[in-house]
Amino acid sequence: MRDPGGVSDTTSTPSKAPQQPIPVSPAVHKRLTTGLGGFAIAMGACLLLVGVVFLLTPRKPKEILPTVDYTTQLWAMRNEAPYTPVAPEGLPPAWRPTSSRLHGLKESGAPVAWHLGFVTPSGQYAALEQSNEKPADYLRRMTNSKKAIGSRQVAGQTWATYYRKDKKANSLARTLPNGVSIVVVGTASYDELAVLAASLKEQPKQGATLPASPAPTRS
DSSP, X not given: OBOTTSOBOOOOOOOOOOOOOOOOOHHHHHHHHHOHHHHHHHHHHHHHHHHHHHHHSOOXXXXXXXXXXXXXXXXXXXXXXXXXXXXXXXXXXXXEEEEEEEESTTSTTXXXXXXXXXXXXXXXXXXXXXEOSOHHHHHHHHXXXXXXXXXXXXXXXEEXXXXXXXXXXXXXXXXXXXXXXXXXXXXXXXXXXXXXXXXXXXXXXXXXXXXXXXXXXXO
């Protein structure tokens, strides 16, 4: 094309240079093109490794409560308590005693109490609690309840039944004519608590000797 002055117009728009490819290493190329399949395989391998480590890591075994010999406490209650205590006789060997504690025996004028705990045949907990403390106070504290929900006949005796919902604890309780309160309480069922209650026999003071140690089998 010519301008009015007769001079040719040789000006043109320059073209863009072609874009050059960016070089990447083979490792980067593989990582960018592998996709979800490779990620899933890698994650599975990690989880497998974690599982193997968990299985091989030593863990603390389930705690087993020791079996206790309560004959010394029974002898002390028979000879020194201000009342005639009761204790289980003839319980099946699967009833395993695991705790025994005396309170107030050496304190002048203090209430005397005996706690005797067991693991039951079903693996639950049951305890014998007895004291000459004021019955209303003692029963409320041992059963963790203000009033009974019913009653149950055990070996010809009437026991009040209690239930604590938040602890899932059952209780059978009665107060003897001499003012001593007896409670059997625990996570065991009422039927198992009744077995313990039915086994309780008075332990007279006269002629009391150190009894033979019970030999329950381990559950």
